[in-house]
Amino acid sequence: MNPAAGNHPPQRNSAAHLTRSRLLRILAALAILLIVCAAAGGLFGSAHISLVRAFSDPGSPDHAIFFGARLPRVLMGVIVGAILAAVGTALQALVRNPLAEGGILGISGGGALGAILAMVMSAKLGGGEVAVPLCAFGAALLSTVAVYRLAMVDGQLEPFTLLLVGVIFNAFWGAAIMLVNSVVNFYYARSILFWLMGSLEAPTYREAAMVAGLGMAGFAVLMFQARDLNLLSLGDESAAELGVDVDRLRRTIFVATSVMIGAAVSVSGIISFVGLIVPHTLRLVFGADHRLLLPASLIGGAAFMVAADLVARVAIAPAEIPVGAITALCGGPFFIYMLRREGRRTLSL
Amino acid sequence: MTTPSRDTAAAMRASAIHAGYPGVPVLHGVSIEVAAGEMLAIVGPNGAGKSTLLKVLGGSIKPSAGSVELFGRPLDSIDRREFARTVASVGQENAVTFRFTVLEIVLMGRAPHLGAFGFESPRDLEIASAALDRFDLLGLAARHVQELSGGERKRVFLARALAQEPKIALLDEPTAFLDLKHVAEIFARFRQLCAERGMAVVATLHDLNAAALYADRVLLLADGAAVAYGTPAEVLTAENLRRVYQTEVYVGRNPSTGALIILPAALPNARA
Numbered sequence: 001m002n003p004a005a006g007n008h009p010p011q012r013n014s015a016a017h018l019t020r021s022r023l024l025r026i027l028a029a030l031a032i033l034l035i036v037c038a039a040a041g042g043l044f045g046s047a048h049i050s051l052v053r054a055f056s057d058p059g060s061p062d063h064a065i066f067f068g069a070r071l072p073r074v075l076m077g078v079i080v081g082a083i084l085a086a087v088g089t090a091l092q093a094l095v096r097n098p099l100a101e102g103g104i105l106g107i108s109g110g111g112a113l114g115a116i117l118a119m120v121m122s123a124k125l126g127g128g129e130v131a132v133p134l135c136a137f138g139a140a141l142l143s144t145v146a147v148y149r150l151a152m153v154d155g156q157l158e159p160f161t162l163l164l165v166g167v168i169f170n171a172f173w174g175a176a177i178m179l180v181n182s183v184v185n186f187y188y189a190r191s192i193l194f195w196l197m198g199s200l201e202a203p204t205y206r207e208a209a210m211v212a213g214l215g216m217a218g219f220a221v222l223m224f225q226a227r228d229l230n231l232l233s234l235g236d237e238s239a240a241e242l243g244v245d246v247d248r249l250r251r252t253i254f255v256a257t258s259v260m261i262g263a264a265v266s267v268s269g270i271i272s273f274v275g276l277i278v279p280h281t282l283r284l285v286f287g288a289d290h291r292l293l294l295p296a297s298l299i300g301g302a303a304f305m306v307a308a309d310l311v312a313r314v315a316i317a318p319a320e321i322p323v324g325a326i327t328a329l330c331g332g333p334f335f336i337y338m339l340r341r342e343g344r345r346t347l348s349l
Numbered sequence: 350m351t352t353p354s355r356d357t358a359a360a361m362r363a364s365a366i367h368a369g370y371p372g373v374p375v376l377h378g379v380s381i382e383v384a385a386g387e388m389l390a391i392v393g394p395n396g397a398g399k400s401t402l403l404k405v406l407g408g409s410i411k412p413s414a415g416s417v418e419l420f421g422r423p424l425d426s427i428d429r430r431e432f433a434r435t436v437a438s439v440g441q442e443n444a445v446t447f448r449f450t451v452l453e454i455v456l457m458g459r460a461p462h463l464g465a466f467g468f469e470s471p472r473d474l475e476i477a478s479a480a481l482d483r484f485d486l487l488g489l490a491a492r493h494v495q496e497l498s499g500g501e502r503k504r505v506f507l508a509r510a511l512a513q514e515p516k517i518a519l520l521d522e523p524t525a526f527l528d529l530k531h532v533a534e535i536f537a538r539f540r541q542l543c544a545e546r547g548m549a550v551v552a553t554l555h556d557l558n559a560a561a562l563y564a565d566r567v568l569l570l571a572d573g574a575a576v577a578y579g580t581p582a583e584v585l586t587a588e589n590l591r592r593v594y595q596t597e598v599y600v601g602r603n604p605s606t607g608a609l610i611i612l613p614a615a616l617p618n619a620r621a
Contacts, residue, residue, distance in 0.1 A: 016452040016453070017450065018468070020468050074517050093446075093447075098446075230449070231460055232453075234443075235444060238438075238440065240408075241407060241433060242433050242513070288447035288448050288501045
C-alpha cells in the first residue's frame with residue numbers, strides 16, 4: 001500500500017489522539033479564558049465601580065452593585081452558558097448532526113412553555129420554586145423524544161428532517177407561549193416576554209445554586225458516556241458492535257440533557273445558538289473526542305456566555321440588550337454558514 | 350445439506366438460521382461453521398442474504414429460528430462487551446460523523462477492552478499502532494478520516510477491527526471498489542492473521558476469483574438458502590454457478606499456479 005511518507009510513530013504525535021496531559025492543558029487554557037471573561041464581567045458594566053470600595057465598604061453603592069447585580073449575573077452566565085454548550089455537544093453527538101442544539105431543536109422552547117405554565121399555575125397554587133424547573137424538565141424531555149421520533153425515517157435519523165422538525169417545534173412552542181401570553185394578565189406577560197428573549201437577570205443565589213447543582217449532575221452523567229458518544233459517530237450499528245448499549249445510551253442522554261436544559265431554561269429562558277457556536281468552534285480547534293469536547297464546551301460555553309452578557313450590558317448602556325438577542329445575532333449567520341458548508345459535505349463534519 | 354463435522358472446535362457455528370427484516374424473511378435455514386485460523390467466504394448473487402447472514406453472526410440481527418454459538422456458547426448468553434472483544438465486524442458503509450483522526454478511529458477498537466472512563470494505556474496505543482502498521486496506515490495516523498480515499502478509509506476500518514483483537518472477524522465486502530493490488534494485499538493481511546493468531550475470518554464476497562484464491566471454505570448462497578458448502582473447488586463448479594447466477598460460467602485453472610479461475614462465459618453474440 002502507500003509507503004508512508006514521514007513515518008512518525010503515533011505515540012509522539014499528540015494531535016493524532018487525546019492524551020490526559022493534552023486534555024488538562026486545553027482545559028487549563030480554557031479556564032484561564034473563563035477567569036478573564038468573568039473578571040471583565042465583574043469589573044465592567046453601565047456604571048463605573050471601584051472593586052476596593054466594593055470589598056472594603058459594605059455600605060457603599062459599589063458593594064451593592066458588585067454583590068447585588070454583577071456577581072449574580074456573571075454566576076448565571078457561567079452556569080447557563082456551561083449547561084447550554086455541554087448539552088449542545090451531547091445532542092450533536094447523539095443525533096450525529098453538528099447543527100443540533102437545544103434551541104434549534106425546539107427543546108428549549110418546550111422547556112420554556114413548561115416553565116411558563118408552571119409559573120402561571122403556581123401563582124395560584126404555590127410551590128413555584130420546585131414546580132417551574134420540574135415542569136421545564138418534563139416538557140423539555142417530551143420535546144426531545146418527540147423531535148427525535150418524528151425525525152426517524154425507516155429507522156434512520158434524517159439530518160435535514162431533524163432540523164425541519166426542530167424548526168416546526170420551535171415555531172409551535174413559540175406560538176403556544178404567545179397564546180398563554182395573551183390570556184394571562186399584564187404582570188405575567190412581562191415575565192413571559194423575558195422568557196422568550198432569554199435573560200440572565202434577577203435569579204436569587206438559591207435558584208442559581210439549584211440550577212448549578214442540576215447542571216453538574218447532568219454533566220457528570222454525560223461525562224460517563226463520553227467515549228460511547230465517540231463510538232456513536234461510527235453509526236448505531238458499529239457502536240453496538242463495539243459493545244455500546246445504544247438504546248440505553250440514547251435514553252440516558254435524553255434524560256440528562258433534558259434535566260440540564262430544563263434547569264437552564266427555568267432561570268434564563270430561551271438562549272439560542274450557544275450550544276451550536278461553542279462546540280463547533282472547539283471541535284474545529286481541538287478535535288472531535290468527546291472526553292475533551294464535553295468539559296471544554298462546559299468551560300468555553302461559560303466564558304462565551306459571560307462575554308455575550310457583558311456586551312449585552314454595555315453596548316447601549318445605560319439601556320440593556322437581552323443576552324439572547326446577542327447570541328442569536330451571532331448565531332443566526334453562523335448557523336447559515338454551517339448549513340451551507342454542511343450541505344456541500346453531506347453533513348460529515 | 351448437513352454441516353460437515355470437523356476435527357477442530359468451531360470458533361463460530363450457526364445452525365439452521367432463519368432471519369430477515371420485519372415482514373421480509375431473508376434466510377431459510379442456513380448453517381455454517383468456521384474454525385479458528387480459517388477463512389470462510391460467503392458468495393452468491395445480489396439479495397441472496399450474504400450481508401444478512403453476516404449480521405446474524407455479528408449479533409445485530411436476531412434470528413427468528415436457529416442458533417448461533419461462539420466457541421460453544423449461545424450468542425444471547427454473552428455480554429455485549431465480551432462479544433465485542435471476541436468478534437469484530439466491518440460493514441460496507443463506513444461513515445464517520447465528526448472529524449476524528451485515523452488513530453482515534455483505530456483506538457475506538459480498544460473500547461470494549463477499556464473501563465467506562467479514562468484513557469487508552471500505552472499498551473492500547475501499541476496495539477493500535479501495530480494495527481495501523483499492518484495496513485500501512487502509520488503515516489496517515491494524524492489525518493482526518495474524511496480526507497482519505499475510499500481504499501485508505503476501508504483500511505482504517507479494517508485496522509480498527511484488528512485493534513479489537515478479535516478471535517473472529519466478520520467482513521462485509523472488504524474489498525468492494527478496491528483495485529487489484531489492494532484486494533490482494535488486504536487478503537494477504539488477513540491470511541497472515543489467520544495463520545499467526547488463529548483468527549477466524551468470515552467475509553462476504555462478490556468476487557468469486559478472490560473467494561477461490563483466498564478462502565479455505567466457501568458457502569454459496571441463493572435465495573437465502575445454502576446451495577453448496579465446502580472447499581472452493583467443491584463449491585465453485587461451473588454447474589453450481591450456472592444454476593445460482595443463471596448465466597454461463599467458465600471455470601478453469603491458472604496454468605502457472607493451478608488456482609481456480611472463474612469467468613463469465615456468455616456467448617459473444619448474446620449481446621447482438
